[in-house]
Amino acid sequence: MSxxxxxxxxxxxxxxxxxxxxxxxxxxxSFIAEFSRSELREQNYGSVFxxxxxxxxxxLLSGVYFLLIYIIGGHSDATRYGHLTANxxxxxxxxxxxxxxxxSITAGQRLILNTAFPxxxxxxxxxxxxxxxxxxxxxxxxxxxxxxxxxxxWQMFWAxxxxxxxxxxxxxxxxxxSCINVYFRDIASLLPYMTRxxxxxxxxxxxxxxxxxxxxTLEVVNPLFYLLDAWSQVMVYxxxxxxxxxxxxxxxxxxxxxIGSYFFLSxxxxxxxxx
Amino acid sequence: xxSLSASNSQNSIHAKHGLAVSVQNVGLTYTTSIDKRPTLKAxxxxxxxxxxxxxxxxxxxxxxxxxxxxxxxxxIGSNGAGKSSLMRVISGIVPPSQGRIExxxxxxxxxxxxxxxxxxxxxxxxxxxxxxxxxxSRAEIDAQFDAIADFSELGDAIDAPMRTYSSGMYxxxxxxxxxxxxPDILIVDEALSTGDAHFKExxxxxxxxxxxxxxxxxxxxxxxxxxxxxxxxxxxxxKGKLMARGNPADVIKQYREFMQVGKSAAANEDV
Numbered sequence: 437m438s439x440x441x442x443x444x445x446x447x448x449x450x451x452x453x454x455x456x457x458x459x460x461x462x463x464x465x466s467f468i469a470e471f472s473r474s475e476l477r478e479q480n481y482g483s484v485f486x487x488x489x490x491x492x493x494x495x496l497l498s499g500v501y502f503l504l505i506y507i508i509g510g511h512s513d514a515t516r517y518g519h520l521t522a523n524x525x526x527x528x529x530x531x532x533x534x535x536x537x538x539x540s541i542t543a544g545q546r547l548i549l550n551t552a553f554p555x556x557x558x559x560x561x562x563x564x565x566x567x568x569x570x571x572x573x574x575x576x577x578x579x580x581x582x583x584x585x586x587x588x589x590w591q592m593f594w595a596x597x598x599x600x601x602x603x604x605x606x607x608x609x610x611x612x613x614s615c616i617n618v619y620f621r622d623i624a625s626l627l628p629y630m631t632r633x634x635x636x637x638x639x640x641x642x643x644x645x646x647x648x649x650x651x652x653t654l655e656v657v658n659p660l661f662y663l664l665d666a667w668s669q670v671m672v673y674x675x676x677x678x679x680x681x682x683x684x685x686x687x688x689x690x691x692x693x694x695i696g697s698y699f700f701l702s703x704x705x706x707x708x709x710x711x
Numbered sequence: 712x713x714s715l716s717a718s719n720s721q722n723s724i725h726a727k728h729g730l731a732v733s734v735q736n737v738g739l740t741y742t743t744s745i746d747k748r749p750t751l752k753a754x755x756x757x758x759x760x761x762x763x764x765x766x767x768x769x770x771x772x773x774x775x776x777x778x779x780x781x782x783x784x785x786x787i788g789s790n791g792a793g794k795s796s797l798m799r800v801i802s803g804i805v806p807p808s809q810g811r812i813e814x815x816x817x818x819x820x821x822x823x824x825x826x827x828x829x830x831x832x833x834x835x836x837x838x839x840x841x842x843x844x845x846x847x848s849r850a851e852i853d854a855q856f857d858a859i860a861d862f863s864e865l866g867d868a869i870d871a872p873m874r875t876y877s878s879g880m881y882x883x884x885x886x887x888x889x890x891x892x893x894p895d896i897l898i899v900d901e902a903l904s905t906g907d908a909h910f911k912e913x914x915x916x917x918x919x920x921x922x923x924x925x926x927x928x929x930x931x932x933x934x935x936x937x938x939x940x941x942x943x944x945x946x947x948x949x950k951g952k953l954m955a956r957g958n959p960a961d962v963i964k965q966y967r968e969f970m971q972v973g974k975s976a977a978a979n980e981d982v
Binding site: 445706 | 805820827
């Protein structure tokens with residue numbers, strides 16, 4: 437009989453066998469999809485517009501921020517509005533991933549205490565939910581940019597690698613923060629201020645080129661600064677992004693993802709005891 | 712040397728043939744924090760001194776237990792005996808503090824009903840959600856869906872959101888989903904006592920159907936009649952220790968006598 441043998445021994449901080457871990461994660465992909473879908477539906481449960489909020493939310497959001505920059509800046513042109521909307525939407529992909537991820541482990545207590553599964557599934561589904569929310573905003577943006585009369589070009593296919601980098605970053609952040617929250621619950625209360633700071637420190641309400649050189653060098657420590665700059669170049673100006681921006685974003689995203697995953701995977705067996 | 716080690720490994724394969732779960736010297740301790748005054752001031756005061764208000768709870772203490780295929784093992788014991796902890800350790804949810812557990816085969820756990828269910832969704836959607844959470848594939852659930860719906864006796868209510876269900880309906884659907892999973896090793900914790908008498912009997916019969924030679928069942932229950940009816944072996948836990956194990960009638964008799972003797976015997980127990 438060649439039944440699979442599992443051995444359980446006392447917890448030591450260390451990575452589980454990655455091959456079998458990834459296999460069992462892959463086997464649960466349809467659960468991740470179903471779980472994310474039901475969480476998403478629950479968020480709009482009982483509201484009149486239901487899933488339409490997925491489109492209404494980004495529209496209202498960009499409207500509010502447009503009002504803000506119109507009052508502060510005193511002028512508005514198509515590119516400025518396009519830039520604001522595009523970057524706000526991508527920013528929300530990452531920030532939704534963070535806010536969904538932070539409590540994914542602590543809120544999944546019942547699941548964690550009663551079923552054995554790769555725990556990383558929970559922050560992954562937080563990112564999947566953020567992606568589900570992001571997809572309609574992309575559609576809204578394309579309608580908007582056509583109405584605004586911004587031109588299209590083949591260079592816009594650069595959007596694909598930029599989105600992939602943003603997803604990697606969002607996923608890495610969700611994994612990292614969900615794990616931190618198990619040991620340090622206060623992080624959930626700090627998070628709104630962290631995302632708010634990121635919002636203002638990143639080129640969303642302004643252009644990356646508006647910032648002085650001195651501040652620009654400091655922005656190297658902001659994982660989102662060059663990512664959002666690249667996104668704006670591609671989506672608003674239909675230009676190829678600056679390779680430096682792309683590399684900066686990718687290195688940040690990969691580092692956060694690797695550090696977060698290591699931290700998470702080496703400790704996830706301990707989670708059930710900590711909840 | 713080489714031939715010796717080769718024959719040894721051969722022997723061990725033979726010895727382990729039919730072994731489903733092997734629990735070896737397993738201990739489990741939880742550290743719980745005790746804050747008499749859970750205030751910020753008290754916390755700040757104790758911060759620098761490295762003094763922690765914690766209490767160590769020994770949930771399991773040197774438990775040794777082998778479960779072979781074809782066995783239906785009942786686990787009994789009073790509240791806080793460590794039954795659920797043992798189940799969590801065997802299913803890999805909580806790592807043990809000492810010892811080692813070997814599990815030969817796929818494990819499915821039914822430790823609580825309705826794990827993974829989302830009350831905002833319909834019963835139908837939750838059959839998929841719960842089934843996927845238990846490790847079934849979508850195709851398997853598709854194939855079993857009618858059987859699950861029939862078993863739950865929910866009728867049209869299967870398409871209503873689960874937050875409109877009564878607790879009995881909720882438990883019935885949850886049990887129906889869980890009972891369709893067909894693992895090598897099934898661990899059931901207090902899940903048989905759901906619903907009314909009619910459904911209770913139905914679920915008991917379902918568990919009996921799952922008793923086959925190539926499967927191991929572990930049932931945790933306080934219902935001694937059920938344990939005696941279904942199981943062919945019983946293990947009795949008390950305060951984290953394995954007190955007895957063997958023939959259901961004998962062990963249950965010992966357990967009953969012990970519980971009636973009461974506090975004096977329980978006090979001796981800590982030795």
